[in-house]
Amino acid sequence: MFSRLGYSIKQSFSQMGRNKGMYFTSVLAITAMMLILGLFFVAFVNVDLFAKTIQQNYNVVQVYMENDNTDKLTEEIGKQIKAMDGVDNVEMVTSEEALQTLKKRWGDNAYLLDNLQENPLPDSYSVYVTDEAAAAAFAKNVVTIKGVNDITYYQETIDKLAKISRFIEVASLVTMIFLIIISIVIVANTIKLTVMNREKEISIMKYLGATDWFIRGPFILGGVFIGLFSSAVASGLVYLIYEKLVDILGGDIARILSVTLVPANYLIINLLIIFASLGVGIGVVGSIISIRRFLQK
């Protein structure tokens, strides 16, 4: 068994040695394909995470009071809200607390807020609703209460994000299919050249009673090698690019959207697994296609 594998490995390396240029070119091309896929993957994973993070907040509706409400009226409204359908819990956020939160979020730029003569932020209630449907109904009713200025809730954002992430999902799937087909064609052509160089040898092997798998072995390994090598290079490149991206944008994104980007090393492990399986698949399919015609002769 091992000597058979050894034979195939030895053969496939000697074949690669004879067609270095071609193998190198197809590794480059497939690496480029995987790079594109990798960037799609990175975008998808992040938007998906973002959508999920926000979705966890679907059940919070922020209800803002009019600025000139008396404390008593605000308190009244709080009780009223608590009694409404679908409301789970209500938390008061005073204008002072809201300002503190804002300052924290603005970080280094918070000094800008120090110049304000009076706090422009209203008091508000964080209203926890039981489910998404309740949130929508509650939102419609609560704005009719006198003394309530405005509300915000995440439903719209969630819908938009869901659309975006679905779009990226579909786009990457379509791209992936195209890129996989192109990659298979590239591998098949590379391997075919090697097969053609050895056409006579293959026909002799068939007369000698070699099994199809014995003949295919070295060619399949050649294809797998192209796939694996490309996947390693592509994973490395995506990692470097993404890490740089997190470095430059990560802080800003965290501040503005209050979500963090998926850490690069978590991503890379998944990417490596995906690329490696993809690479092996492309290599095997491509080489089997390229040699099929020669085996049938």
Added chain:
Amino acid sequence: MIVFKNVTKNYGGNTGLNRASVHINKGDFVFLVGPSGAGKTTFIRLILKEIEPDSGSISVAGKDITNLSRREIPELRQKIGMVFQDFRLIEKKTVYENVAFAMEVLHRSKKEIRERVPYVLDLVDIADKADRYPHELSAGEQQRVGIARAIVNRPRVLIADEPTGNLDPVTAMEIMALLEKINVRGTTILMVTHAKDIVDQMHKRVVAIEHGQIVRDEEGKYGFETVNPYYFSGEEVDPYVF
């Protein structure tokens, strides 16, 4: 060893073989003759299952190959040694490596190969050129290597399609002597040839094809003199392999 029963093979409108029946026994030495386009190569390709008959049945070494699956073809070909007119050696392998390759293909162990290859090279009288490449050999020497490669795995039958076609008469007779030696040691031989002088001198069984039909099947005149351990017995015993 090889039995054709009413085998027909057409290529579109062309007749390859037409209701051909032939029975080749273990240990036989048979010449297959006929004009160009008669169907000789078709006959051989059917034995190797490179092509399928339209009708009739073929069996090789006691096994009906008519309904063999693709996966069983290697096993069939391992029973057959092939020798070609154009030798078909691998140019970048030495004589030794060419013969060893036939064993590697069948996953023989290194030890087995180291023992067997020199023995066979010696048998075909080419041992002194083991480390040469095919292009460094004469045509006759290349054919000896071709024969060594064909017998190294101890096939049941050796099939040669015009093995002397590229050789001068003297070298051709040397190759015939070698084939005879292999036959005497128990391997059935089927040889396609155009060379009338060879057929006449060898006094072997001759099967003649024309337009795909077997038109003549004559026993060797001096069959009694030829050492053929199976000639009289007729029973299916394993040949004594060298």
